[in-house]
Amino acid sequence: MDPVKNKIAEILGADALKYAQNKKKGGDNGKKGTRYEDFYLAYRAAEVAVSYLGKPVPWPSIHGQVLGFVDDVVVRSGEKTEYSQLKNVKTIGWQTGDHPLETDFRYQFQVATALGEPTPLTDLVVSREELKTALGVAIPDSIIDHTAVKYFPYGDGSINRLILENPELQKVLAQLSKKLNPTLDELEGVLGVLVLTGFHYPDGGSVDEIIRATSKIHPNYLCSLNVADVKQFILPGFENALAGITGLAYAFQKGFFSWTAFGMSETFGTDCSTQQFADFQNQVVHRQPMTIDDFEGLLP
Amino acid sequence: MRKFSALGKADPQAADLVNGLSGLKDDPAKYRNQMFLIGNHLADAVLPHLRNVKSQICVFCTVEDADFLARGLIERLEQQGLAERIRLICLWNGKIKEEGVSLSPILREYKETIAAERTDFIIVKSIISGACVVKTNLTRAISVVKPSRIFVAAPVMLSGAEGRLAHEFPSDISQRFEFIHFADDTEKNGDDVIPGIGGSVYELLGLGNSVTKNHYVPKLVKERRSKYFGAADLAVA
Numbered sequence: 001m002d003p004v005k006n007k008i009a010e011i012l013g014a015d016a017l018k019y020a021q022n023k024k025k026g027g028d029n030g031k032k033g034t035r036y037e038d039f040y041l042a043y044r045a046a047e048v049a050v051s052y053l054g055k056p057v058p059w060p061s062i063h064g065q066v067l068g069f070v071d072d073v074v075v076r077s078g079e080k081t082e083y084s085q086l087k088n089v090k091t092i093g094w095q096t097g098d099h100p101l102e103t104d105f106r107y108q109f110q111v112a113t114a115l116g117e118p119t120p121l122t123d124l125v126v127s128r129e130e131l132k133t134a135l136g137v138a139i140p141d142s143i144i145d146h147t148a149v150k151y152f153p154y155g156d157g158s159i160n161r162l163i164l165e166n167p168e169l170q171k172v173l174a175q176l177s178k179k180l181n182p183t184l185d186e187l188e189g190v191l192g193v194l195v196l197t198g199f200h201y202p203d204g205g206s207v208d209e210i211i212r213a214t215s216k217i218h219p220n221y222l223c224s225l226n227v228a229d230v231k232q233f234i235l236p237g238f239e240n241a242l243a244g245i246t247g248l249a250y251a252f253q254k255g256f257f258s259w260t261a262f263g264m265s266e267t268f269g270t271d272c273s274t275q276q277f278a279d280f281q282n283q284v285v286h287r288q289p290m291t292i293d294d295f296e297g298l299l300p
Numbered sequence: 301m302r303k304f305s306a307l308g309k310a311d312p313q314a315a316d317l318v319n320g321l322s323g324l325k326d327d328p329a330k331y332r333n334q335m336f337l338i339g340n341h342l343a344d345a346v347l348p349h350l351r352n353v354k355s356q357i358c359v360f361c362t363v364e365d366a367d368f369l370a371r372g373l374i375e376r377l378e379q380q381g382l383a384e385r386i387r388l389i390c391l392w393n394g395k396i397k398e399e400g401v402s403l404s405p406i407l408r409e410y411k412e413t414i415a416a417e418r419t420d421f422i423i424v425k426s427i428i429s430g431a432c433v434v435k436t437n438l439t440r441a442i443s444v445v446k447p448s449r450i451f452v453a454a455p456v457m458l459s460g461a462e463g464r465l466a467h468e469f470p471s472d473i474s475q476r477f478e479f480i481h482f483a484d485d486t487e488k489n490g491d492d493v494i495p496g497i498g499g500s501v502y503e504l505l506g507l508g509n510s511v512t513k514n515h516y517v518p519k520l521v522k523e524r525r526s527k528y529f530g531a532a533d534l535a536v537a
Contacts, residue, residue, distance in 0.1 A: 033400020159401070160435055160468040164442075183443035185406060185436045192396070192403045199399050218396055220405035247529070262529035264521075266408040296517055 034157035036088035042194035048207045050175045063204025069104035080119035088127045105143040127154040189221040224255025224271035233272040237285040261292045308482035314341035322498035328506030339372020342453045355418040363392045366518035387412040402432040410521045421447040426501045429458040431465040453480040
């Protein structure tokens with residue numbers, strides 16, 4: 001038997017375990033790609049990634065729909081374990097319903113503590129700001145030491161609208177974009193591909209692994225974790241060849257090669273560490289294009 | 301099932317051109333010309349909205365539509381004396397569609413300078429079905445400038461596309477949408493609208509598939525970048 005099941009049964013009893021197991025099954029409802037839980041899981045992965053970018057330490061792991069009582073999203077690091085319960089509803093209270101949130105949050109803390117998890121925290125995440133305020137001032141004393149209420153918007157099921165309507169989300173996602181100054185469609189893409197990769201990791205995984213997998217499956221949006229020093233990937237003669245192209249300006253940013261010329265602009269599809277980019281560089285060095293038309297002809 | 305819009309009923313020639321698209325499956329040259337002519341008619345339909353204002357007109361198109369539908373629209377507007385007001389943004393879109401998530405990453409862009417204020421957008425597209433490409437390209441557009449009006453111009457729209465597109469934007473943007481189209485189709489077979497525009501527009505235009513069409517650099521782009529960015533030595537042939 002898995003240790004979480006064991007611990008729930010041991011300290012809270014068989015009925016609580018049955019409830020937790022049913023809760024996990026119930027969490028998979030809704031249309032994939034438009035679910036509040038999918039959006040938040042992807043956004044939390046982005047938030048964690050942004051806070052660990054460039055840090056030479058193990059990254060936290062993230063998981064959706066775990067077995068437990070506060071079970072929608074869990075972020076585990078060496079320092080803390082953050083459980084989040086998501087509620088995309090108009091109204092809810094701490095003590096309402098057959099299974100009040102207060103009980104769930106108290107149970108989750110008990111189980112996590114009994115399992116020896118570092119600093120267990122429980123968050124309630126809601127999609128309405130006024131509900132966040134109301135619940136935030138009414139957190140029961142029994143759970144207040146480890147509980148917070150957070151606001152995360154829903155965008156009515158549209159990732160695009162979620163991004164357009166929320167500048168705070170834009171700031172986080174921009175840091176994960178492969179562009180220095182990403183446009184709004186590119187931010188939609190950052191969150192969108194993270195949502196998709198979340199489906200490939202039903203049991204969760206470390207956030208850096210998820211980011212790398214996302215870049216591999218959908219290389220169009222995220223910054224590179226593979227390129228610390230872009231210079232090592234630039235072939236001799238590549239920049240000299242670029243300098244010979246009339247009107248072309250270029251840059252290496254966030255691990256990617258970008259160019260502009262005569263109103264055209266593009267960021268190369270894969271990062272500078274890839275074979276595709278090496279092949280492209282070889283083509284440019286070999287062919288020595290002089291015009292934008294010649295250069296465009298070499299792009300994959 | 302096809303139903304013509306009020307604009308389609310008012311312009312029987314446009315309606316005939318749209319109906320004729322599905323009969324041109326093996327003739328890219330004729331299909332291209334038909335799209336160009338439909339672009340002329342879309343311009344005629346949008347023109348009354350543009351005459352009495354002095355705003356800049358920013359035409360957004362995809363790489364596959366640029367030389368045909370978009371050129372037809374732009375040239376007709378130019379013939380009507382609006383050339384100085386027109387700017388072009390052409391976008392090369394990729395496609396990601398899985399698990400309920402649809403994205404159309406912009407892989408490359410051609411963009412002329414747009415005024416920060418008093419700009420009308422015309423998003424021209426051969427067909428609007430799921431509205432994902434239009435969503436992406438319009439989102440790119442509003443990243444740069446907040447338009448006065450947004451015309452979404454297409455020969456054919458899948459029924460409900462207006463609502464799907466509006467749902468992707470906050471109301472301060474979606475309330476500016478004005479749809480210019482000739483036919484509403486209600487049926488789909490896989491990704492294809494029936495009868496729609498006869499199938500995959502890239503293939504019908506002779507531009508290959510959704511990947512190879514992105515290697516194409518439209519003549520319209522070459523001509524305009526030469527003119528607007530002073531690159532006299534650029535090839536436009």
